[in-house]
Amino acid sequence: MKTESSKYAGKTILAPMVKIGTLPxxxxxLRYGADLxxxxxxxxWKFLRSKRVVNEVRNTIDYIDDTDGAVFFQTCPxxxxxxxxxxxxxxxxxxxxxxxxxxxxxxxxDINMGCPKEFSIKGGMGAALLTEPEKIESxxxxxxxxxKIPVTCKIRVLPTIEETLKLCKxxxxxxxxxxxxxxRTRYERPLHNNRNNFLNEIAxxxxxxxxxxxxxxxxxxxxxxxxxxxxxxxxSVMLARAAEWNPSIFSKEKKDQIEVIRDFIRLxxxxxxSFTDRKSVV
Numbered sequence: 001m002k003t004e005s006s007k008y009a010g011k012t013i014l015a016p017m018v019k020i021g022t023l024p025x026x027x028x029x030l031r032y033g034a035d036l037x038x039x040x041x042x043x044x045w046k047f048l049r050s051k052r053v054v055n056e057v058r059n060t061i062d063y064i065d066d067t068d069g070a071v072f073f074q075t076c077p078x079x080x081x082x083x084x085x086x087x088x089x090x091x092x093x094x095x096x097x098x099x100x101x102x103x104x105x106x107x108x109x110d111i112n113m114g115c116p117k118e119f120s121i122k123g124g125m126g127a128a129l130l131t132e133p134e135k136i137e138s139x140x141x142x143x144x145x146x147x148k149i150p151v152t153c154k155i156r157v158l159p160t161i162e163e164t165l166k167l168c169k170x171x172x173x174x175x176x177x178x179x180x181x182x183x184r185t186r187y188e189r190p191l192h193n194n195r196n197n198f199l200n201e202i203a204x205x206x207x208x209x210x211x212x213x214x215x216x217x218x219x220x221x222x223x224x225x226x227x228x229x230x231x232x233x234x235x236s237v238m239l240a241r242a243a244e245w246n247p248s249i250f251s252k253e254k255k256d257q258i259e260v261i262r263d264f265i266r267l268x269x270x271x272x273x274s275f276t277d278r279k280s281v282v
Contacts, residue, residue: 004150008178011035015240024267033250044089090124092142116186127186140174150177180211200233216241
């Protein structure tokens with residue numbers, strides 16, 4: 001477990017973002033200096049109705065949805081040791097099937113337990129899991145007992161530090177390699193302050209790496225990442241909106257925005273990213 005946890009310690013990480021965290025964005029973030037990159041959240045049943053294809057032309061592994069023929073997850077050798085697949089699930093059996101399907105293509109698997117969107121909540125996924133500790137435990141222990149790659153999860157804080165600590169300690173006891181925590185509750189949005197004091201207390205009490213998330217509002221340049229790391233007291237930092245606005249935030253060297261867009265478009269063409277997804281990023 002110590003070796004698995006070290007993968008997540010002292011890192012700066014691209015957060016999972018729907019429509020943003022596709023292969024071109026992940027590769028761009030790595031080239032600019034990110035240590036780890038998370039895929040966008042993908043729902044378990046999407047993998048269970050898919051086929052895995054080795055794309056020798058583009059040197060990628062493509063997961064293709066059998067219902068419409070679309071590539072919904074794509075990876076390549078450049079990110080093999082650094083890509084974390086995030087899945088949306090509320091069922092340990094389905095989650096395990098996805099893990100077993102994909103574990104040879106990825107570096108780790110993460111369970112989304114923080115998404116506050118209606119689609120996730122109604123499906124019993126994302127932040128809906130925060131009030132179901134038994135289900136959390138079942139999903140995590142099933143994966144950890146049966147997969148050969150590290151398992152993590154991403155949560156949001158609960159209304160009180162006591163409730164949040166209790167949940168985090170239970171999650172730690174399941175054997176996860178690390179835990180990412182967004183410092184807002186499921187009902188709060190970016191206009192609310194990130195609860196860095198919660199993150200600080202949790203980081204002091206857990207023995208696994210805690211990945212701080214939710215600080216993008218104050219992160220405008222590379223140096224701000226270390227400020228957030230210090231204020232949160234966490235080993236690692238995960239960036240969402242700050243990286244969405246400009247993936248070169250991971251670089252110590254300031255990049256021109258036009259240069260960043262050009263770099264992205266080159267990668268999008270290389271990996272045949274759909275026009276709709278290209279438009280979402282740019």
